Amino acid sequence: MINALLWAPLAFGIVGLFLPKRASGWWATLGALVTLVIAVGMVFDFDTGSSGLQHSVDVAWISGLGVDYSLGIDGLNLFLIVLTAVLWVGGTAFAAFREWERPQLFFFLMLLAETATLGSFLAQDLLLFVLFFDLMLVPFYFLFGAWGSDREGGPSAAAATLKMMIYTLIGSLLMLVGAIAAAIISADGGHLTFSIAAIQQQGLDVDSQRWIFWFFAAAFLVKMPAFLLHGWMPDAYRAAPLPVLVVFSGVLAKVGAYGFLRIVLPLFPDATIEFQEVILVIALASILYGSVMAFTQTNVRLIAGYSSVAQLGFITAGVFALRADGADGAILQMVNHGLVVAPIFVIVAILVERTGTEDIREMGGMALRAPVLAVLFLVVALATLAMPGSANFIGEFYILNGLFQEKIVFACIAISGVAMSAYYALRLYQHAMHNRKPDGIATREIGLRDAVVLAPLVLCILALALYPQLILHRTAPTVQQTVAGVTNGDAPEAELASGPTGRNQAYISRNRPIDP
Amino acid sequence: MTATSWAWLVLLFPLLGSIVIGLGFKVLPAKVAGAIGTLSIGLAFACGIGALLCLLGEDPEARHHASSLWDYASVAGLDIKLGVYVDPLSVFMVLVVTGVSTLIHLYSYGYMQSDKGYHRFFSYLNFFVFSMLLLVLAGNFVLLIVGWAFVGFASYALISFWYRRETATRAGMKAFVINVVGDVGLTLAAFLIFRELGTFDYGPAFEKAPEVFTTNEWTITAICLLLLVGAFAKSAQLPFHTWLPDAMEGPTPVSSLIHAATMVTAGVYLIARTHVFFELAPTAADISAFVGLATLLIAGTIALVMTDLKRAIAYSTMSQIGYMIMGVSIGAYSAGLFHLMTHAFFKALLFMAAGSIIAGMANNQNIDKMSGFGKAMRFTSIAFLCGALALAAFPGTSGFFSKDEILAYAEARGGMYVIFTVLGYVGALITAVYTFRLVFRVLPGVPCKEAQELIDSGHVAHEEPRNPATGELEDTDVGFPGATHHVAEGSWPMKAAMGVLSVLALIGGLIQIPGVDDVLSKWLDPVFENSPLAAIHPSLSTDWIGLGIGGALSILGIWLAHFLYVQQPTTPAYLIEKLRPLYTLFVNKWYFDELIDLLIVRPALAIGRFANRVFERVVVDGLVTGTEGTVRSAGGVVRAVQNGFVRSYALLLVAGFAGLALYFLISSS
């Protein structure tokens, strides 16, 4: 079943290459839907209380190199997979309603991207993860570059995407080296394997952890993107076709954050503790900088883009709070942010179609003729700013609570991002929907075709707002285990011999009794 | 039916009402929508009564219940349930909220009739009531924050209800952002509470707090200060008050409901609810009391000079909430809450009446242009007078009893707290003056143009509607203030609502006459049973002396107003001339907006500009272009070396060889 989940999109995509133009979009949507059904099936099939892998597949792939085709689902990735499936249905359907040049290829690439993304979430083998992580970029490179729009006075779509590719691959190629190093060092001359679990069990010495940690961190931070490494984002976001941006911004950034949880924490626990504050500083900088930028931008895409920078900053902070609640919140927030930012781009697409501009200063007054659109947008905007009562709030609440209990100063600074998010989210909403209607703007109501895409996403947001426990409950056991692996000193012997650090000690005493 | 089941029903009806009206905006006829909205709140009120009766049937000590529907977010040691907490305090709040709300809905039913956003309005309004009820019924701090924020949002939605008005949307944004700052404070408080007490639930938290904290320990002080940030933001206390006057951009029923009767009193409720904490942190409580005092005085002075009818009442609201905050902070819980209730009556009434008058003035809110409405709108002016009397604490009215009770308590607390009594009376005098300033400017005198028209033809012929703040033409797509809007006293629901409230404003204080009945403090006693501060009671004589002074000041104030605005109408101008600096200060609202602009808004925008223009271009892009440039220039070097001369290639080959050989020679030795 997990194989079907992973490969279904690609299979549909390949078949779609040979279908007539008109049918390809719907066929792709069907493919995404089938995937979604399988993914939802996985949720029903999920053993809630268990922290281990489920539905796992593990066969040798390149035995000579120690690479296994190893997939599995646990609390960390279950809902990210569902998110991926959901957003892809939305993105593909949204695209299917529109005209594209060479549609077969377009939708093939969309579905290829889905498989790659699912693969990076499912992979339980370090190398397989790296592979899918890199592979994700390829279809997006084409989608952005070939179907994107050139910016007047700015870089062409091709140039913008090239920048994106180089930026993101900088990280992930280093990650490839890091992954190989991790496997070889942990194997220590024995049987070479890239299995994450095996490497975790073997452990790495602290010195190796230090540099490998940064190789991985580089990849993940660029992908998110984090502060100072976000240089690719503005150009790429401006170039990207909007339906593609729906899935791109909704899912891909999360792979980075997910990578921290899946790989960095388990494999490099000592380095994680050592560099916790450095990463937290980066996360804080992302939050503040992303927020500040978001409320000064006038391009709708960039507002959403920079807000993502800020949101991913929160998620990173949650992960690196190194507490179960922070990490739980981070996962919840990954899902939430995906569910929020995807509809934002759908709405942005609708707005751009109506107004012919991406500048919020030239929009306005839509709400009157388009009340339904306005309401959907409002829900999304409120969720974006983590309105209490939304699942985003719970996510941020958990994240910040975790951070607060661990690093009080960081939490206090981070929370200022919440206030700023209120401003930029509402600003976006108001500029588009409220105030006077500039001349020459069509204020049609949302069409049925777009509503079909948008409404389910908004429904997901509402449903999660009522019952975030749905996700928290299932992720908690695995998260607990992951975090405990770091803080409880599942580190190499040497570290234990010298005794836990003072910080660690404090942590243990506050959180769990020390066994005599 | 248990009390908690009633509570859930209380929450259910407004929510349902909001959803039904919202979804049915195309199907439901306007009247039905209004009826549904009003009825659902009425039902909630009825359920509140149900809860009240339930609790009454119980032992006073057992009058607190918690109930939860489902685990909202309960993992990793955070136990957050969707739960309510029912005790006399919350039931009291429920009754005040639903009661006043019902009347305001009724008023809106008539007042908003010609507005094109009628459905939207009722949907929002119901949602607001739901939020407010969630706030008061929440069983834990997380749900409290949810309700807290919902209220803030509903307020935002209603302030910017006429969303094509830029002043309105901007005011909405301001309100929302400041409210979010409050939410942030509350959230941090919740984190700290969780850190120290390990729970978010009210019951366990209040139980554990005295064991965990020592008095005035920094943690509990911090918790209280953070709670106060939330409370001040919502209750428009200094320095978070600037949104409230701007919020008058919303339709008048909104001002009446949210910005007078319910939402802004949430801070008072919060302090009362968490009085356990505040009693452990007397410093924080004192700070709170002083802020309340400062707000009541400053807002009062501003109200003295405001020429905008609604804004003047808004400042009066701030001032009155200052009393309440001061009251609950120094320990006068039931007094503070009593004032909350009476204030809800008379302030809602004042707004309704003001709304009626403003409608009659074709949306002009400037009192300088009003006069003679006493003749033109008899019913409204009577209602306005009732409200004004109560606000000015005219002896016998509801405000008379409630305000004095707070001041008497402060006197009884003694020591430093006498300051509150003294300055509280000063505030009372100011209140009376500015209240009757409004009355004397608006009601008597020669009818102004609009009033005359009303007298003549029964309604006002509108010109093209203009934004009262900026004077620009309104975009009438959204409806109000549309051309067909002439609702002044237009319909019976408005009159009915004002009528009921007039009565309540006049006699509402009778339930708590010192030494006579004390209904309210007895009802609330179980909530504060363990509180040492609540045990302090002013002696009967103090009470009555206080009442005497209060009454005297009120009459003095009314007389002063009469003197200034009726007998000697030139004096104010003279005073303005004499006290120019003071006047300027007051008229400019003590420069708070400018201060915030200078300290927060401008720096933030400057940072944003810097980030956008300099940092992003120079550092972030520079990182890229710098690296790219280096790589490209390296490529240039490689290509320059590749000059096409084969002899040059041979040279490099030989050079490479020489270098390699040199390396090996060195490594051999």
Add this chain to the structure above:
Amino acid sequence: MEEVLFFVSAIGALGGAIGVVAMRNPFYSVLALIVHLFSLAALFLLLASAFVAAAQVVVYAGAVMVLYVFVVAYVGGGGESAWEPIPGQRLLAPALAIALFVELSIAILSSALLALGTEGPEVGPGFGNPEAIGKLLLEKFLIPFEASSILLLLAAIGAIVLAGRKREETA
């Protein structure tokens, strides 16, 4: 005697080499190379390599040089200008060549290989004669030997391809 022969031959070889490099006219360079080759053959003889020396004279000085002369005659041997278009070449080329020589000399002279300082072991009269070389060529070095023949064939084809008149052109 041997020393004298060595120095004479060495001076001939080196002088020929320098002549090749220094002569303006390619024709003179070819002649200088012939001097060089003959001197080299003498050196080979001193090193007890009669067959190599013979091959040197016959194959090189005989056959190859004739080819050279023909080609030079065909294309004409105009001298080249003294102008050096590549910056730095005039300075770097000798410097590098000297560096090369110095490095190689250091390698040779500082080598721990004791045999370098000797005249080599006593060798029998058969050393380096055609029989011994032929035997090696057919036993141990059969493959290089065969490969060389193929190489010659390929070179011949190459010469035809590059220098021969094209069929298309004639047709």
Add this chain to the structure above:
Amino acid sequence: MNFNEPTLDYAGLSPVIALTVGLCVVLLSAVFKPVRRSAPGLTLLVLATAAGLLIWQWGDPKDLVSGALRIDDLSVAISLIAILTAGFCVLLSIREPATEQAGLGEYHALLLGSVLGMVLLAEAQNLVTFFVAIETLSIPLYILCATNLRREGSLESGLKYLIVGSLGSATLLYGMAFLYGGTASTDFAGIATGIAHKGMLDDPLILVGIAMCAVGLAFKTSIAPFHQWTPDVYEGAPTPITSFMAVATKAAAFAVFVRFFDVALGPQVDEWQPALAVLAAVSIVVGNVGALGQDSLKRLLGYSGIAQAGYMLGGIVVASESGVSALVFYLAAYAFMNLAAFAVIIARERETPFGDDIRAMRGLGAERPLLAWPLTISMLALAGLPATAGFIGKLYLIEALVESDYTWLGVFIAIGTMISLGYYLRVVATMWMRPEGGPATTPAIAGASPEADPIDPEAGKRLYLVGPALLAAAATVFFGVIPQPLVEFAERAGSSLF
């Protein structure tokens, strides 16, 4: 005198013999008019036979002819790669103007001669064989480069290649002389024992000899700073020859490189390891930055080849079994990636007036998807993106490097790959995305110049061009998704030295 006839294992020699005989047959075909046009077919037949014989010898390592050659899995693997490339080259040469000018028979005979040199080189384990083989490989290539006599660039490339190549050969020879002098042996194994037993481990004579051999081999494999011939010769040579050179020469040279350094110079691994590592790093940098901004695709691939050689040198640096395996894997992958690219370049060269200029690729994605796809896959694979053999190849190399504590070189590979995206993706973008500048303009010299080759507007649909392109691209993807067969192949090859 007694003549000890060397034992001739004809089975082991059979591929060499087949190629030699084939060479003669193809050459003779040129003489007889009725069969003159059959040279390509005959060549393919010869190559197929040789390949078959090589496969027959797979897994049966032995020394041949007094240790002059050694046929083992490494040499078979490399020979197969060379023969495969030659086969592609034959297909791509169909209708190539250069073949007409050189004469079909001569052209293909020279090609076979070069292949013969490669097979010998891959099997060589004696200095003399090594030298002869490397010349047998090179001399036909010098000629083939110049076969498009009408074009000045072709002649120029031939002459440049000859001059610099001979300089490299001379250096190599001189180094071999030093090694022979130091160890009294010309056999690889003899050299190894000589070095180890005579205390010559850090003798300057030997080390400088190694340096010179390294220069010679680095030259053949286009390692910087001995790389400068590469871009010029790649650009000037007829494109099918470029494709052959780019892949097969590199493969054969690397085969002897690894055998020579790991077997003959194995004892001195500590001495040459760091030097080669630095060369690898320099190559990676020079190749990648040099390729940026190149408009000629052949030139671009030339520079890219320099960088790729740097990666592959890593496999030799580590001097371990996995290093050799990685090298062989990478070579095989490299063959597929490059061949796909060259097939497309040739097709466009004949189809458009732009030659191998990047402008020839504009709008290819929409016009000729069957050409665009192979080139795209090839570029992505060269850039090391996943789901292609290029990714697995890099993985393999980096793994070998990390294993031997050369992680920094692995990082260099990663950095080089990042830079390389700048030019590989530019090609991809040209095919699929909007052009960067204005519309394509016809170059001034095209058409009118006598140098220009005739344009064949249907070239992009010819099976002998599209077929190889698709095949190579398919193999690139196949071995990226199911690399296990190729990995096993490489492992077998790698294990034959250790």
Add this chain to the structure above:
Amino acid sequence: MNIEWYIVLSSLLFATGAIGILIRRSPMVILLCLELMLNAGNLALVAFSRMVGNQQGQVFAIVVMVVAACEVVIGLGLIVAIFRRKLPLNVDDLRELRG
């Protein structure tokens, strides 16, 4: 004479050949200089052969002669081809390919 002398002489010849390649522009002279370098190698081979007392070096030298001959043939063939194309016989003028 000690073998050293021969080897040093050969390296001198090698360097001379190298300098010739680097400074001469006529392709014919460059070919001659290449011959010089190969001959230097041959001298070294023969000298070492004498030094170590086996004849492998001499065989090697003979093979090198063949190779040298082949290179000359190809080189001259190219020179003729260039001459026929009426291009200048100067390696510095053949620099269409660069960058």
